[in-house]
Amino acid sequence: MKALLEQQASSPSCINSLSLINCCRHPQGFTLMEVAIVLVIVGLLSGGGITILSSQLELRRVRQTKVLLDEVREALIGFAVSQGRLPRPATSATVGAENPVACTSEALCTGFIPWSTLGVAKLDGFDKIIRYSVTPAFAGGGTGTALIDLSTSVATKTVQTRDGAGALTYQAGQLLCSMTSQCMPAVIFSHGKKNYGTGENGNVMADNSATNSDEDTNDSASFNFISRTPSNNTTFPGGEFDDLIIWLSPNILFNRMVAAGKLP
Numbered sequence: 103m104k105a106l107l108e109q110q111a112s113s114p115s116c117i118n119s120l121s122l123i124n125c126c127r128h129p130q131g132f133t134l135m136e137v138a139i140v141l142v143i144v145g146l147l148s149g150g151g152i153t154i155l156s157s158q159l160e161l162r163r164v165r166q167t168k169v170l171l172d173e174v175r176e177a178l179i180g181f182a183v184s185q186g187r188l189p190r191p192a193t194s195a196t197v198g199a200e201n202p203v204a205c206t207s208e209a210l211c212t213g214f215i216p217w218s219t220l221g222v223a224k225l226d227g228f229d230k231i232i233r234y235s236v237t238p239a240f241a242g243g244g245t246g247t248a249l250i251d252l253s254t255s256v257a258t259k260t261v262q263t264r265d266g267a268g269a270l271t272y273q274a275g276q277l278l279c280s281m282t283s284q285c286m287p288a289v290i291f292s293h294g295k296k297n298y299g300t301g302e303n304g305n306v307m308a309d310n311s312a313t314n315s316d317e318d319t320n321d322s323a324s325f326n327f328i329s330r331t332p333s334n335n336t337t338f339p340g341g342e343f344d345d346l347i348i349w350l351s352p353n354i355l356f357n358r359m360v361a362a363g364k365l366p
């Protein structure tokens with residue numbers, strides 16, 4: 103064996119090339135099969151690494167979005183405490199001041215968060231403008247200046263979810279909203295990574311699914327939204343889902359406004 107190694111190490115091909123180790127390990131260097139196996143292993147390792155990295159990045163974006171949505175909700179409460187009402191949605195995808203025109207319907211009171219009026223981030227963790235839907239009577243009403251009135255203002259937004267069988271059930275609010283059974287004054291949401299959304303410059307992102315009916319609902323909803331745990335299941339009722347939805351509780355809003363002397 104020692105003689106063989108000495109013979110290989112002293113051969114011209116070993117001395118004159120950088121493949122000394124290859125040469126000494128195996129008289130013919132690596133076989134094609136060995137190289138192929140190494141390439142497959144390297145490919146598997148790097149592919150797995152990229153998958154782990156991208157899923158961690160996605161988790162980070164989801165967490166970042168949840169934090170931003172919570173901040174928006176706090177900013178909405180702060181606005182109501184100082185102004186006596188909630189703000190209207192942004193003027194447009196590029197103008198972040200609340201729309202100066204009174205929003206007289208649920209649909210007109212649904213759009214983007216008024217990020218510059220609230221002083222919050224415009225975009226969620228997926229670089230999509232954060233969405234916002236507010237009850238008209240809580241956002242200035244028909245005049246645009248009406249204050250929230252505990253004796254007349256009925257919050258109108260609801261959020262449904264799906265039970266294990268896929269049936270819709272109310273998670274916030276209920277079928278009929280009234281003075282004694284308030285629904286939610288506002289809903290704040292992100293379209294998540296996939297399907298729908300509007301980018302910073304107003305570029306509208308596509309809906310690439312024919313089965314995501316709950317995401318379809320959220321994109322066009324004006325008062326009844328859907329919140330579910332994320333799912334890739336295209337055959338479950340409502341289809342795949344990755345939207346992130348939170349809402350403003352009327353009790354928390356009223357409590358904070360009463361504490362600040364903005365409501366009797």
Ligand SMILES: [Ca+2]
Pocket residue numbers: 293294295296297298317343344345
């Ligand atoms: Ca989505």
Ligand SMILES: [Ca+2]
Pocket residue numbers: 309310311312313314315318
């Ligand atoms: Ca769709």
